[in-house]
Structures are given as structure tokens and as C-alpha cells.
Amino acid sequence: MHPHEVALVTGGGKGIGKEIAGRLAAHGLTVYRGARNPEQGGAAGPNIRPVRLDVTDEASVAAAVEAIEAETGRLDVLVNNAGITSEWGLRTTDFTAAHLREVYEVNVFGVVTMISACLPLLRRSPNPRVVNLSSGLASLTLLSDPEISLPTEGFLAYSSSKAALNALTLLYAETLRADGIKVNAVSPGMVPTDQNAGAPFPRGHRTVAEGAAVPVLLATVPADGPSGVFRGPDSLEDVIPW
Known part of the structure; x- marks a missing residue:
């Protein structure tokens, strides 16, 4: 569907990120599957290239981008999938700035580092x-x-960091519109992953394949596709209010 295009997926060694990488590769893209441990995702497949990538480490990000430039000279898709939450069981009033700082390093500052x-x-x-x-x-x-x-x-750090990510999405979408760069946000829905393994609530019944479906759709939109939208979890028609 998209031959010769190049994608980079952060947090691609497991869960939804690994599924997104696999689906984009199946579409014909060359996919760089970023992970702190590039061997984490197992067998790579013909269109998947594991790359060491820690979004909180600017040197790691720079090295990964330099490798992509040297090998392909371009990037068509960036999927900012890497994300963390704080420890489960904390009440809202038990959170400290340190809890938020740790989560924001990945969910907010890591995304800015990647886009830059x-x-x-x-x-x-x-x-x-x-x-x-x-x-x-x-x-x-x-x-x-x-x-x-x-x-x-238990969601003060996670929820507020993703709200900040949504603001980043809108601001980048507007700023980069003149460059033709589409920037969108997506919710994969509640998928049981390592991130919510200790959650004190139902972790959801969606599969990683279901969680990856709309992210892949947004990653493969045509040149006249949307920008600055928040969609999911089941289809591109599912509009989530900001």
C-alpha cells in the first residue's frame, strides 16, 4: 500500500507498539522498531529494523535518527507510542511532583524530543x-x-501528561501545517498491556490488534488526510472530544 515509505515507532518492542510496527511493515513500509532493548521484540521480519531508542535520552534519539538518515535519507511516519504511568494504588492526593516528573519525561518531553x-x-x-x-x-x-x-x-500523572500531549498535538499540527506534516492524537482504548498490569480496575478486553487499528489508520492517511484530530478507539470516525 505504501511501498518505500519509512516509519519509526517508539516503544515498539512490545504491546501496542510492536503490533503497530508489524502492521505498518505488512503495509509495505520499512519500519524502525524503536526500543530501549532492540532485541525485545523478537524476530524482526523482512521490513522491520530494530533500533535502540530511549526517548528520555537525547543521545539515543540522535543516534537512532542518524541511523535512519544514513540508511534511508527520509522519514514518512513517526508514531510516538512510548508511554508510561506511575505506580498503581496512589490516590490523587498522594502524588508528588517526582511522580509526575518521571511520567512526563516519557509521555511529554520524550515526544518533544522525538518530533524535534x-x-x-x-x-x-x-x-x-x-x-x-x-x-x-x-x-x-x-x-x-x-x-x-x-x-x-491513580491517574494524576498519566491523565495530565496525556492532556499535555493533546495540547502538543494541536500546537504542532497548526505550526507544521505549512510543511504538510499531519499531527494527530489517537486513543487505542483499554488494552491489557504491561503498563496497566497492576491496575486496580478492569484492564479492558481489547486485543493489541484492536488497539493498534486506528493508530495504523492515522499513520497511513493520504496527503489530504486530517491533521489536529483526536480519534479512536474503534475507527477514524470515532471523534474524541478534547
């Missing part, structure tokens, strides 16, 4: 796309709706 590093390569693409993995827990509209029962305890 990848912009020169994205600008060489005729159809550059950036996909940010967000969450329904980032929606201020949903969080403030008394009719909707969203879990809030």
Missing part, C-alpha cells in the same frame, strides 16, 4: 505523518462530565 529530532527527515517526505498515542483519560471534556464515570484515582 525527526523534523528534518519528515520534511523530506511528500506525505509526512506524526501519530501520538493518547488516551480518553486525557479528554478534559470527558473528565469534567459528571454523567461519565472515568477512573481518576
